[in-house]
Structures are given as C-alpha cells and as structure tokens.
Amino acid sequence: MKKLCIFDFDGTLFDSVEDVVICFNEALSEYGFPTLTRDEYIPCLGGNIDDIVSKVLGVNSNPQNIESFKKTYLDLYDSSKKEKTIPFPDSNEVLRNLQDNGILLAINSNRLTYSLNEFVEKFFSDIDFVAIEGHNINCPSKPDPFGVKNILNKTNLSSDEAFYIGDSITDIKTAQNADMDCVIVEWGYGDEKTFNHDYPLKVINEFSQLYELF
Template structure:
C-alpha cells in the first residue's frame, strides 16, 4: 500500500478555472487581444504561467506580449476575490481520511507556490501537508520530476510507496518522469484520452475512491 500521496492542485484538489478564465479574459481585453472560451482555456492549461500565456496568445506570443499579459493577469488575479475557487466536493473528507491513516501528503503544481499556500490556508488549514512544491522559475516545471523528487527526498520513502494524483496528461507525464504510479481523477480538466493512458494505475470518479490505494 502507498504511504505518500502527492497531489496536483488545479483540477485535482481545487476547482479554480472559472476565476482564471475571468481574469485572463479581462487582461486580454484590456490590451486588445482576442478573448477565449472556457473550452479553449481548458486546452491550454497545465503548463507554467509562461507556457500558458504563450498558448493563450497563439501567433501573437512574442516575449513582450507574454510579459504584458502575464503582468496584467497577475495584477487582476491578485485583486480578485476568487470566490469561484474552492476545493472539489469530497476533497476535505478525503484528506482527513488519509491523514487519519498516517499517509503523508504533499502538493506539486505548476501554480506559483504562494498562491497554492493562500488557498490551502483559507480552505484546508486543518490539513498538514508535508511539502508544497509550486512553480519556481529557478527550477524546471512539470512535467519535470523536479518537484516530486524534492518531496520524495523529504518524505524519505521508496518510489514504490509514492503515488501522484492528478487530472491531465501533464500529471501523467510528471509521474512517469519521476518513476512513480499515477491516479487520474475525472472531476478535473482532463479528457478520455488522458483516462485511457496505459501508464495510469487507476481512474477515479469520486475522491473517496482514492482511499482504495492506501
């Protein structure tokens, strides 16, 4: 049985995409770029902030435009209430159940670390995460295994005892690169192609099903 659960953040623990879409479209509109639909954003999310903005801008993704939209989005997102960004139903109970089983828990995401910690402090303050490894421009982002490697080293567990829990192909690649098993959740931003990936150990419909692996 597994002893370390490493979670992706957006689309796995928290449903954050609505506030991301709102504020990216505000940033684009303010600078006279075309806005995108919800589905178009879903297709572009998963990388770090520079990669996401580059995909959003498409053929207008010059370094100057990327910095412009990234800065505008950052300001708007920081000031927004983010009232649409909440843990998915059942996540809090899952984390409490894992904690009661003495499972170590951590987060590895391409979202900036301070942003993850803010959401965790606001909504999951009772949960003791071993480590939160978000995007750091000084280190490679997912699907690099850099973040997972740091977490596993701190947890001091064998690779076979760790499992990565995410929702998209980026998470599958991250787990594969780290050499650990992967669970994919269906309530996030993935698709059937992700669910059918042969590397995936299991696909779950509800948070409580994750307990079967611990």
C-alpha cells in the same frame, strides 16, 4: 507499501478554472486581443505560467507580449477575490481521513507557491501537508520531476512508496518521469486522451475512491 499521496492542485484538489477565465479575459480585453471561452482555455492549462500565457495569446504570442501580458494577468488575478475557486466535493474529508490513517500528503503544481499556500490556508487549514511544491521561475516545472523529488527527499521516501494524483497529461508525464504510480481523476480538466492513457494505475471519478488505493 504506499505511504504518500502527491496531489496536483488545479483540476485535482481545486476547481479553479472560472476565476482564471475571468482574469485572462479581462487581461485580453485590455490588450485588445480576442477573449476565449472556458472550453478554449482548458487545453491551455497544465504547463507553467509562461506556457499557459503563450497558448492563451496564440498568434499574438512573442517574448515581449508574454512578459507584459503575464504581469497584467497576475496583477488582476492576485487582486481578484477568486470566489469561484473552491475545493472539489469531499476532498477535505478524504484528505483528513487519509491523514488520520497515517498517509502523508503533499502538493506538486505549476501554480505559483504563494498562491497554493493561500488556498491551502483558507480551505485546508486542518490538513498537514508535508510539502507544497509550486512553480519557481528558477527551477524546472512539471512534467519535470524536480518538485516530486524535493517532496521525496523531504519525506525520506522512495518513488515506489508514493502515488501521484492528477487530472492531466502533464500529471501523467510527471509521474512517468518520477517513476511513480499515477492515479487520474475524472472531475478535473482532463479529456478522453488522458482517461484512456495506458500509464495510470487507476482512473477514479469520486474522491472517496482514493481509499481503495490503500
């Protein structure tokens, strides 16, 4: 019996890409590098911040540029209002109903933990997430199952008692590495390769379809 839902954040719980695009393009302009369109950013997302920055920089990617550009981007992002980052429709209601019916909820993301907490406190203050596992520079990031295993340890549950819910190939690989059933959502930043992957147990296009899992 399933008792736990572990959610990815960007593209699964929150529509966040527009604020990311704005801040990345501002940083690229500061360095004199070409800016990118929203569609060009989407394939860059899914890894940890170093992976994303490397892909965004493209031919300008090297260790020195990655470190300096990452700091510039994070400073811009942290100081921005992030007004375009909002939960996907019906997410709060569905999470609250799942919680009220005894389902445990957690978040596992490659976004930095302090950023996850910022948005959870702002938009999901009525949701009691049992664990929020974000990126830690001293620990492996997704698709390594490190964060998932931490969540399972905190809840004293096994992998077959949980669903991993995400929108990307990285999320599928994370679930595979954790030996956990995976559900993919279509409202995020995935593509046909993600939606047609043979590993996910289910692909859904509305938040309310999560009820069907139980």
